[in-house]
Amino acid sequence: MSAAVVRAVGVRHSYGRTEVLKGVDLQVDAGEVVCLIGPSGSGKSTLLRCVNHLETISGGSLWVGGHMVGYRQKGNKLYELSDKEICRRRADVGMVFQQFNLFPHMTVLQNLIEAPCRVLRHPKGAVVERAHALLARVGLSEKRDAYPAQLSGGQQQRVAIARALCMQPKLMLFDEPTSALDPELVGDVLDVMRGLAESGMTMIVVTHEIGFARDVADRVVFLDGGRIVEDGSAEQVISAPQHVRTREFLAAVR
Ligand code: ADP
Ligand code: MG
Numbered sequence: 001m002s003a004a005v006v007r008a009v010g011v012r013h014s015y016g017r018t019e020v021l022k023g024v025d026l027q028v029d030a031g032e033v034v035c036l037i038g039p040s041g042s043g044k045s046t047l048l049r050c051v052n053h054l055e056t057i058s059g060g061s062l063w064v065g066g067h068m069v070g071y072r073q074k075g076n077k078l079y080e081l082s083d084k085e086i087c088r089r090r091a092d093v094g095m096v097f098q099q100f101n102l103f104p105h106m107t108v109l110q111n112l113i114e115a116p117c118r119v120l121r122h123p124k125g126a127v128v129e130r131a132h133a134l135l136a137r138v139g140l141s142e143k144r145d146a147y148p149a150q151l152s153g154g155q156q157q158r159v160a161i162a163r164a165l166c167m168q169p170k171l172m173l174f175d176e177p178t179s180a181l182d183p184e185l186v187g188d189v190l191d192v193m194r195g196l197a198e199s200g201m202t203m204i205v206v207t208h209e210i211g212f213a214r215d216v217a218d219r220v221v222f223l224d225g226g227r228i229v230e231d232g233s234a235e236q237v238i239s240a241p242q243h244v245r246t247r248e249f250l251a252a253v254r
Pocket of ligand 1: 015020038039041042043044045046
C-alpha cells in the first residue's frame with residue numbers, strides 16, 4: 001500500500017443508468033494540493049462525494065487514508081462498513097461546499113465545536129480552545145458569538161473552513177468554495193485556503209479560479225465527461241495543455 005491519502009483506480013459511478021465517472025485514476029499524496037477543474041457536469045462533485053463516502057462507487061476501487069472506501073478488509077475478505085464506521089472514517093475528511101451549509105440556529109463558535117464534541121467526543125474545553133485558534137486563523141475571532149445570517153458570504157465560508165478544520169481532518173475537500181461569493185469576497189477565502197495549503201494540508205480543490213490553481217496547486221487535474229483528460233503540474237496543465245478539450249475549457253473560463 002502506498003502512502004497516498006487518496007488513491008482511485010478505475011473508479012466508476014452511475015446515477016441510475018447514467019454513468020458519470022467512467023474509470024477515474026487519481027492519486028493524491030500527503031501534503032499535496034490538487035486542483036480539479038473541468039466543465040459543469042463533468043463529474044467533479046461526484047468524485048469528491050465518492051471520496052467522502054457520500055456516494056457508492058459502481059466500479060474500480062477507492063482508498064482514502066489507506067482504507068478502502070465503504071469496506072473493511074479482513075484477510076482476503078471485504079465487509080461493508082456500518083453507518084457508524086462510515087461516520088468515523090468520514091471524520092478524517094473535511095468538506096467545504098459552494099453553499100456554506102452552516103447550522104443557522106447556532107453561533108459561529110457552536111458551529112465549530114458541535115461535531116468534534118458530539119462525533120469525536122473530544123472534551124469541550126480542548127475543542128473550544130482549538131475553535132478559538134481556528135477563528136483567529138481565518139480572521140474571525142470577533143465573530144464567534146454571531147449567527148451565520150449576520151455574516152457576509154465570505155465570512156460564512158471562512159467559518160465553514162474553520163468548522164471543517166476543527167475536526168482535525170487528514171484531508172480537505174473543497175467543492176467550488178468561492179463560486180457563490182460576490183467577487184470582492186473571494187480573495188479572503190482564497191487567502192485562507194492558500195495558508196492551509198502552505199501549512200501542509202492535503203487538499204483537493206474543485207475551482208474555476210485558475211489563478212489560484214496556478215499559484216497554489218502542486219497538480220492540476222482536468223476532468224471531462226467523467227474521465228481524467230489531463231493530470232500534471234499546474235505549469236504543464238494550465239500554461240501548456242496537451243489536449244484540445246483542456247485548451248477550450250481554459251479559454252472559456254479565463
Ligand atoms: P460537476 O460537479 O463537474 O458539475 P457533477 O458531479 O455534479 O458534475 O455531475 C455529473 C453528472 O451527474 C451531471 O450530468 C449531473 O447532471 C449528474 N448528477 C449529479 N448528481 C446527480 C443526482 N443526484 N442524480 C442524478 N444525476 C446526477
Ligand atoms: Mg459540481
